[in-house]
Amino acid sequence: AQTVTQSQPEMSVQEAETVTLSCTYDTSESDYYLFWYKQPPSRQMILVIRQEAYKQQNATENRFSVNFQKAAKSFSLKISDSQLGDAAMYFCAYRTAYSGAGSYQLTFGKGTKLSVIP
Amino acid sequence: DAGVIQSPRHEVTEMGQEVTLRCKPISGHDYLFWYRQTMMRGLELLIYFNNNVPIDDSGMPEDRFSAKMPNASFSTLKIQPSEPRDSAVYFCASSLSPAGSGYTFGSGTRLTVV
Numbered sequence: 461a462q463t464v465t466q467s468q469p470e471m472s473v474q475e476a477e478t479v480t481l482s483c484t485y486d487t488s489e490s491d492y493y494l495f496w497y498k499q500p501p502s503r504q505m506i507l508v509i510r511q512e513a514y515k516q517q518n519a520t521e522n523r524f525s526v527n528f529q530k531a532a533k534s535f536s537l538k539i540s541d542s543q544l545g546d547a548a549m550y551f552c553a554y555r556t557a558y559s560g561a562g563s564y565q566l567t568f569g570k571g572t573k574l575s576v577i578p
Numbered sequence: 579d580a581g582v583i584q585s586p587r588h589e590v591t592e593m594g595q596e597v598t599l600r601c602k603p604i605s606g607h608d609y610l611f612w613y614r615q616t617m618m619r620g621l622e623l624l625i626y627f628n629n630n631v632p633i634d635d636s637g638m639p640e641d642r643f644s645a646k647m648p649n650a651s652f653s654t655l656k657i658q659p660s661e662p663r664d665s666a667v668y669f670c671a672s673s674l675s676p677a678g679s680g681y682t683f684g685s686g687t688r689l690t691v692v
Contacts, residue, residue: 495680503667505683551621564609564673565634566681568621 462487462554466569473542474577480527481537481572483552491557494528494535495566500548508550511535513557539574547576584670584684591691596658599687601670602651609673611681612645612655616666624668627653660691 463486473479485494496508511519511528518526523543527536539546552569583602591597603610611626625635630647638645642661647653657664667688671681 497680497683503686503688505669505671505681505686507680507682510680564628564675565611565623565626570620 462489462492462556462567464552464554464567464569466550466552466572468572469570470573470575472575472577473539473546475542475544477542478538478540479542479574481539481550481552481574483535483537483569485533485535485552485554487533487554487556489556489558493555493557494526495553495555496524496526496535496537497551497553497568498546498548499551499571500545505551509537542576544576544578547574549573582670582672582682582684584668584687586687587685589687589689591660591689593661593691594659595691596656597660597664597689597691599655599668599670599689601653601655601684603653603670603672604682605651606674607672607682608650608675610647610653611669611671611673612653613669613671614666615669615686621669624655657689660689662691665689665691 465484492513494511498506498508509519509521509524523540525538549571551571553566555566585600612624613621615621624637625645627647645655667686669686671683673679673681
């Protein structure tokens with residue numbers, strides 16, 4: 461079974477600075493998808509960014525980018541020019557690309573709580 | 579589209595009572611998931627449906643939990659009888675078939691069993 465590990469329960473960043481959140485995962489599969497979700501205090505889960513394992517290029521979405529290291533099974537999230545609204549829990553998640561029972565479920569890490577200091 | 583709609587947003591009930599949580603997925607999405615979130619265990623998949631059919635319910639903790647999807651636009655998660663340890667946030671999410679699609683989550687139902 462796949463596992464997702466977020467080793468930083470909490471992090472903080474100064475407003476306008478850059479912060480990187482870590483995520484590692486364990487899988488024997490070669491094709492899969494990785495996601496970062498944001499959960500602000502409103503508790504709504506919001507998709508931030510996704511990465512396809514077969515793509516070498518790292519995904520970017522405005523101020524959010526990832527550093528995907530497939531061999532190392534690492535998938536970190538970089539937030540540039542941090543804003544107060546970025547304060548939230550961030551969850552890393554894995555989803556297999558193969559079909560079959562259980563193939564569409566997301567496996568989540570425990571989350572990293574990000575605080576943004578004004 | 580209004581997104582995934584869950585109701586109620588908050589539910590407080592007494593131990594032993596029946597609780598029903600409701601979810602309306604995004605129109606056209608063929609997968610529906612129920613997750614539970616607690617501080618101790620994080621996000622856990624309870625059950626998911628494909629085209630209204632339950633595919634994997636191995637995450638349902640006990641027989642007290644049941645879920646149905648009578649049509650493509652509605653699903654329920656029922657707990658009977660409820661217990662204090664069922665207190666959690668319950669999320670419904672929907673998705674399109676391609677595995678690369680992320681989920682779209684509802685706002686969740688915070689359940690408190692006293």
